[in-house]
Amino acid sequence: MSWTDERVETLKRMWAEGQSASAIAKELGGVTRNAVIGKVHRLGLSNRSDEPEPAPAPAPEPVAEKKADRKPAPTAQAPRPEPQPEPAAPAREETAEEEPVSQPVFTPVPRRPIVPAGQPLPPQPSANEISPETLASVREVEKRARKLTLMELTERTCKWPIGDPATDKFWFCGLPSQPGKPYCEAHVSVAFQPMSSRRDRRR
DNA sequence: CCCTGATTCGC
């Protein structure tokens, strides 16, 4: 395999996306991660945070007040440390503003990163019917879970989610996954059900 | 042990 324009383009794109060299190599095929890394360096884009898109600096001052500022002329050429990014205050717009609200206590909205599943991450144990023995077995296995974070998952780690994603008690099993499967043996057994036991029940 | 990128150096 050679580095055709197309392949180089793919390489650049994926590298820019933060993909690992091995992932890129796998995507391209016919090359090893070493080849990818070597090419990356030759292309001179090894610096991930060079300055591809330093766009994040949106003028933090929409409309500066043109009031009579008694600020002394900015003779001081001292480099401004960093414009304090003012968190956009969530505007509280009430149609009926006559609320006897004493103190505006708005919830900070603790946005918890939702997992962008790159692959179909099947479900948590649902109301399925799993034999108590299997369930107990899984429970036991989960005690020994490696408790990996999303970023720590690889193709060889069990990706079974454990716990409540909305809390800190959330992690992934992380035990050695079955070859070709996304889960460890225990979780494979509960993940891939032959969908049989469910007899149609009339309603 | 699994993985990551960085570097070297014969080709």
Place this chain on the structure above:
DNA sequence: GCGAATCAGG
């Protein structure tokens, strides 16, 4: 230019 081998780390 290429990339396997190796290095240095997590």
